[in-house]
Amino acid sequence: MSFELGIDDLNDLARGAAVLGTGGGGDPHVGRLMVENVMRSTGPITIVDIDEIDDDDFIVPIAQMGAPTVAVEKMPAGTEPVAALRAVERHLGRTATATIPVECGGINSMIPLLVACQTGLPVVDGDGMGRAFPELQMKTFAAYGVPGSPMALVGERGETIVVDTGSDDKRMEWLARGITMRLGGAALIAEFTMTGAQVRRTAIRRTLTLALRIGRTLREAREAHEPPVTALARTIAGTDYRHLRVLFTGKVTDVERRTDGGFAQGRATFASFESKSELRLTFRNEFLIGEVDGEVVCTVPDLICVLDADNCEPITTEGLAYGQRATVLGIGTPPVMRTPEALAAFGPQAFGFTESFQPVEERIPC
Amino acid sequence: MSFELGIDDLNDLARGAAVLGTGGGGDPHVGRLMVENVMRSTGPITIVDIDEIDDDDFIVPIAQMGAPTVAVEKMPAGTEPVAALRAVERHLGRTATATIPVECGGINSMIPLLVACQTGLPVVDGDGMGRAFPELQMKTFAAYGVPGSPMALVGERGETIVVDTGSDDKRMEWLARGITMRLGGAALIAEFTMTGAQVRRTAIRRTLTLALRIGRTLREAREAHEPPVTALARTIAGTDYRHLRVLFTGKVTDVERRTDGGFAQGRATFASFESKSELRLTFRNEFLIGEVDGEVVCTVPDLICVLDADNCEPITTEGLAYGQRATVLGIGTPPVMRTPEALAAFGPQAFGFTESFQPVEERIPC
Numbered sequence: 001m002s003f004e005l006g007i008d009d010l011n012d013l014a015r016g017a018a019v020l021g022t023g024g025g026g027d028p029h030v031g032r033l034m035v036e037n038v039m040r041s042t043g044p045i046t047i048v049d050i051d052e053i054d055d056d057d058f059i060v061p062i063a064q065m066g067a068p069t070v071a072v073e074k075m076p077a078g079t080e081p082v083a084a085l086r087a088v089e090r091h092l093g094r095t096a097t098a099t100i101p102v103e104c105g106g107i108n109s110m111i112p113l114l115v116a117c118q119t120g121l122p123v124v125d126g127d128g129m130g131r132a133f134p135e136l137q138m139k140t141f142a143a144y145g146v147p148g149s150p151m152a153l154v155g156e157r158g159e160t161i162v163v164d165t166g167s168d169d170k171r172m173e174w175l176a177r178g179i180t181m182r183l184g185g186a187a188l189i190a191e192f193t194m195t196g197a198q199v200r201r202t203a204i205r206r207t208l209t210l211a212l213r214i215g216r217t218l219r220e221a222r223e224a225h226e227p228p229v230t231a232l233a234r235t236i237a238g239t240d241y242r243h244l245r246v247l248f249t250g251k252v253t254d255v256e257r258r259t260d261g262g263f264a265q266g267r268a269t270f271a272s273f274e275s276k277s278e279l280r281l282t283f284r285n286e287f288l289i290g291e292v293d294g295e296v297v298c299t300v301p302d303l304i305c306v307l308d309a310d311n312c313e314p315i316t317t318e319g320l321a322y323g324q325r326a327t328v329l330g331i332g333t334p335p336v337m338r339t340p341e342a343l344a345a346f347g348p349q350a351f352g353f354t355e356s357f358q359p360v361e362e363r364i365p366c
Numbered sequence: 367m368s369f370e371l372g373i374d375d376l377n378d379l380a381r382g383a384a385v386l387g388t389g390g391g392g393d394p395h396v397g398r399l400m401v402e403n404v405m406r407s408t409g410p411i412t413i414v415d416i417d418e419i420d421d422d423d424f425i426v427p428i429a430q431m432g433a434p435t436v437a438v439e440k441m442p443a444g445t446e447p448v449a450a451l452r453a454v455e456r457h458l459g460r461t462a463t464a465t466i467p468v469e470c471g472g473i474n475s476m477i478p479l480l481v482a483c484q485t486g487l488p489v490v491d492g493d494g495m496g497r498a499f500p501e502l503q504m505k506t507f508a509a510y511g512v513p514g515s516p517m518a519l520v521g522e523r524g525e526t527i528v529v530d531t532g533s534d535d536k537r538m539e540w541l542a543r544g545i546t547m548r549l550g551g552a553a554l555i556a557e558f559t560m561t562g563a564q565v566r567r568t569a570i571r572r573t574l575t576l577a578l579r580i581g582r583t584l585r586e587a588r589e590a591h592e593p594p595v596t597a598l599a600r601t602i603a604g605t606d607y608r609h610l611r612v613l614f615t616g617k618v619t620d621v622e623r624r625t626d627g628g629f630a631q632g633r634a635t636f637a638s639f640e641s642k643s644e645l646r647l648t649f650r651n652e653f654l655i656g657e658v659d660g661e662v663v664c665t666v667p668d669l670i671c672v673l674d675a676d677n678c679e680p681i682t683t684e685g686l687a688y689g690q691r692a693t694v695l696g697i698g699t700p701p702v703m704r705t706p707e708a709l710a711a712f713g714p715q716a717f718g719f720t721e722s723f724q725p726v727e728e729r730i731p732c
Binding site for chain 2: 091157158159160161162163164165166168171174175177178179181182183
């Protein structure tokens with residue numbers, strides 16, 4: 001169902017998007033401030049349901065690309081997202097009828113809203129990851145046959161680059177990552193332009209609504225002094241994600257982090273509050289794999305989310321610090337993200353791990 | 367005067383272009399083989415004099431970009447130059463009426479000929495350097511106000527990238543260099559698209575003719591058992607370059623060379639045949655500055671050319687090796703390359719040297 005999204009929804013949406021960002025996707029806080037600032041004068045925007053778009057609509061996904069460690073410090077000028085949209089429009093000779101997030105996690109839940117405020121376009125309620133992933137080709141759009149090219153990248157000085165690698169999305173990622181590094185580590189992009197029919201066939205549905213519900217659930221639970229994780233589990237159970245497991249509760253004892261190859265990469269170690277157990281999370285922008293005492297407890301594409309143990313606010317990989325007290329969750333992904341095509345694009349082996357994917361609800365029975 | 371250029375001219379042209387390449391610009395040998403191969407079936411091409419083009423012609427310069435150390439090993443597929451031409455044509459919605467070399471030195475004297483064979487376009491007799499330089503903004507086109515953007519880069523797998531940095535050519539160089547490295551170290555490019563009027567205002571004239579004359583002079587001198595350097599000095603004296611000086615004769619005793627940041631960079635040391643003097647040449651793709659026993663004898667934009675002492679064949683920076691016996695020449699540049707605007711773009715200080723430009727004929731009086 002389509003709906004209007006206003007300023008009062010932005011805090012909840014950003015909180016939910018940070019959960020779905022699984023530590024990455026860029027801190028939505030910055031994006032929220034940008035949207036709020038523009039929305040104050042432009043008013044609410046339309047979030048359109050996937051079932052209500054036309055088959056021959058022309059949908060242009062818009063996002064930020066880069067290492068979150070850079071993106072939190074390097075503010076966009078604010079004009080780049082629409083410039084990226086206009087660059088692919090010009091390149092293809094078509095005019096967008098809507099935009100859509102490429103990932104509903106992190107700052108990329110917010111960037112399309114900014115474009116909507118600035119252009120009047122509606123935002124389609126869905127995305128290509130149902131979470132956040134580090135690389136451009138790691139999308140259901142790609143897994144189900146939509147090419148990423150042509151893509152446009154725009155830098156803070158208005159530099160505009162259009163990349164076309166045909167059907168080779170990994171090559172596109174390789175080139176775009178290099179360009180993003182040359183642009184200072186972050187860029188705004190338009191890619192995976194699609195018809196309405198292609199969006200309907202390949203997108204994860206209603207993930208903006210989901211982010212909003214997750215953010216609202218956590219806030220309302222806090223306000224009602226209920227346990228937020230219990231409330232969150234109830235919300236998740238009513239969606240395609242279905243399963244939530246508490247993987248670990250403990251304190252951050254070590255963080256190794258480097259910004260390398262255009263990604264924020266590293267490992268975080270957590271010591272249990274109750275036992276001698278240790279959790280180790282490996283991340284590349286997002287949390288990819290979690291191991292408790294050497295045993296794998298959750299892997300991509302299932303979601304690993306680190307929440308502050310006290311207030312349940314999500315903690316991003318670039319925000320991890322020694323001594324933080326955390327509740328670490330594993331959340332299942334929708335079935336469309338667990339097919340062989342999807343796992344080939346963004347299962348653990350696509351990230352170089354030898355581990356095979358096993359659903360979190362099977363790894364940790366209730 | 368316009369003329370037809372045929373297969374029999376290619377060897378002389380390549381030899382002359384290697385002299386004007388001042389050690390860089392990529393070895394023209396590879397380009398010559400590519401042109402020869404295509405020209406065998408397509409026949410001669412038209413080299414059109416700058417005075418014979420129309421003001422509103424649309425001229426697209428085409429070149430290879432990258433470190434010569436890479437370019438000599440990474441053969442182009444052969445379809446990239448025309449693909450780069452088509453990419454800027456499509457981006458701008460205009461059709462080229464001619465192409466022109468960006469540099470008359472090295473392989474880039476040959477790439478436009480390949481495009482001419484493949485498309486039937488004429489090649490304008492001129493270029494934007496009158497020699498070879500390592501960076502994109504180091505052109506008379508730029509020094510006299512033509513922007514480099516939009517530029518297209520094409521990789522060997524057909525990857526096509528269009529870069530637009532407005533009037534900021536140094537930013538264009540920075541991004542394009544990064545893209546070229548991601549493409550494996552070499553790419554084919556189209557940039558500095560111009561009207562006929564702009565070409566007439568900014569290009570160095572008749573440099574293809576010059577390369578041809580230089581190559582022919584060296585060959586004919588060898589065939590007639592005359593000293594090639596004397597013959598070359600006579601040819602140069604009849605052009606805008608005017609001055610030729612023998613900077614040094616000696617043997618290569620040391621070469622430091624690394625491919626770094628997308629360039630072949632380093633230093634070569636030569637020991638004199640007759641005395642204890644040493645010549646040191648510093649290069650970045652091209653030879654930039656020459657010092658004899660610590661005293662500067664020649665700098666960019668004047669040309670430093672290393673010729674084999676025995677047969678006077680030019681030696682490129684990537685071809686330098688211990689024990690080579692060489693005659694090292696300094697050749698003046700045309701007055702249009704010695705103006706304040708030109709020296710700001712490609713004088714010694716544009717390369718980070720503290721030394722100011724002084725013409726080679728003043729540094730070494732006859």
